[in-house]
Amino acid sequence: MKPLTLSGPLPQKFYNRDPRRVGPELIGKILVRRDGKKLLTARIVEVEAYLGQDDPAAHSAAGRTARNSVLFGPPGRAYVYFIYGNHFCLNVSCLPDGEAGGILFRALEPLSGIEEMAKLRGIRIHGPRDLRNLTSGPGRLAEAFGITRVRDNEKNLTDPASDLYIAGDGSPRPKVISTIRIGITKAADLPLRYLISGNVFVSGPRHLDAR
DNA sequence: TACATGATGCCCT
DNA sequence: GGGCATCATGTAG
Numbered sequence: 001m002k003p004l005t006l007s008g009p010l011p012q013k014f015y016n017r018d019p020r021r022v023g024p025e026l027i028g029k030i031l032v033r034r035d036g037k038k039l040l041t042a043r044i045v046e047v048e049a050y051l052g053q054d055d056p057a058a059h060s061a062a063g064r065t066a067r068n069s070v071l072f073g074p075p076g077r078a079y080v081y082f083i084y085g086n087h088f089c090l091n092v093s094c095l096p097d098g099e100a101g102g103i104l105f106r107a108l109e110p111l112s113g114i115e116e117m118a119k120l121r122g123i124r125i126h127g128p129r130d131l132r133n134l135t136s137g138p139g140r141l142a143e144a145f146g147i148t149r150v151r152d153n154e155k156n157l158t159d160p161a162s163d164l165y166i167a168g169d170g171s172p173r174p175k176v177i178s179t180i181r182i183g184i185t186k187a188a189d190l191p192l193r194y195l196i197s198g199n200v201f202v203s204g205p206r207h208l209d210a211r
Numbered sequence: 212t213a214c215a216t217g218a219t220g221c222c223c224t
Numbered sequence: 225g226g227g228c229a230t231c232a233t234g235t236a237g
Contacts, residue, residue: 048218057218067233084219085230091218104218139219149232183218213237224225 004041004111006030009165012158015075019049019094019101023194024176026092026166031108033145034163040113040145042135044105044166046195046202048181050091052100056186060100071100076158080142080149087139090147092157092166106182106193108135109201110144117144137203174199177208 010029015022026044033040050058052071059068059081070079071093079091079102091102110117110131117134118125121144125131135141142148147164157165178191182204195202 050218059218062234065234081218082232083217085217085232086221087219089218106218137220181218185217214235216233217231219229221227221229223227 004030004169006032006041006167006169008160009158009162009167010076012074012076015092015094015158016096017075017094019051019103020192022092022094023047023049023103023192024178025173026103027176027194027196028171028174030111030167030169031105031141031145032165032167033113035116035146038113038116040116041111042108042117042141042144043111044107045109045199046105046107046193048104048106049192049194050102050104051192052095055190057181057184057188057190058100058102060102061186064100068100070154071102073097073154076156078147078152078155078157078164080147080153082149083139088142088147088149089138090142090145090152104138105141106138107195107201107203108141108144109199110134120144120146132201136201179205179208 029044060071064072070077074097077093090105094101135144174196177197179193181193
């Protein structure tokens with residue numbers, strides 16, 4: 001495997017923009033978890049943008065509550081929520097303090113710490129195909145990175161001391177396409193899902209024409 | 212205090 | 225490709 005030369009955490013100003021700009025630029029970046037001696041890394045291959053009050057599908061649509069307050073806070077913070085009684089999902093807040101918006105992480109391509117991810121997911125890896133079960137899907141990737149609401153919600157992902165952050169690795173930005181978002185019923189026609197076209201680690205349709 | 216709902220994934224065919 | 229487990233949250237009462 002090609003050795004990674006990771007940057008530090010992406011700066012706060014990276015997230016201090018409209019989610020529709022942040023989303024596509026997050027594609028190809030690296031999600032990093034430092035867990036004691038272990039280092040988990042994976043390339044971001046699929047995300048979705050959720051806007052503020054103008055987006056009926058966003059958790060922030062109905063205004064600020066105790067649950068979604070991170071989305072209204074400063075940019076670059078982790079918003080972790082629990083869904084369907086089983087799964088955690090990871091988002092990062094966007095826009096200045098006071099404005100709601102965020103990016104949902106939907107799929108990653110595992111790079112390092114794969115054994116640890118498999119352990120956290122409670123599965124075994126038999127071949128390359130099994131790698132997809134690690135981090136393809138919002139709930140899966142959260143589990144593979146040990147992400148929970150108690151541990152990570154409101155965490156500052158731009159803090160160099162953070163054990164969870166997003167870094168660049170100097171590689172060229174991949175070709176990004178956008179499609180409609182997945183698993184929602186409101187505002188379902190907006191093209192706010194961003195992904196690397198054809199990447200096998202993407203969850204759901206991997207091309208523009210496949211819906 | 213009760214209840215409907217959901218930005219899902221697993222386990223069957 | 226479809227059924228379903230499972231519970232935090234918000235809202236109504």
